[in-house]
Amino acid sequence: MVKLMPSREVDVILSRLRVGHIWLTERHRFWVAGGSGAASDDVFLRGLDLWDGLEFVLRSVYGYQGCIMESGVCLDESPVGCRYCGRQRSQERVDAN
Secondary structure, eight states: OBOSSOOHHHHHHHHHHHHHHHHHHHHHHHHHHTOTTOOOHHHHHHHHHHHHHHHHHHHHTTOOBSOSSTTSSOOTTSSOOOHHHHHHHHHHHHHHO
16 A cells, blocks of 8 residues: 555545445445445435545545555455556456456
8 A cells, every 4th residue: 555645644545445345335235135224325425425536535635546445455345446456456367367
């Protein structure tokens, strides 16, 4: 994981992305199961849009590289994944063929 411009702002964005990643994963799991804890479509989509926008800012404004998660990999079962993990998974599929 590389931070080209380490700053308090980057740490705040990373924290929000990590919390959002977990929230979106949990809400999606409830939604798929039809559970009572499911977020409404509008709330979920707003959260998804915010998450994507924050990740875009992190990379385009602050030059962040690598996975946003402290573990170094986004959760497979999540409806969202950072751009770094998306590129890694795409490359793995290409290499497998």
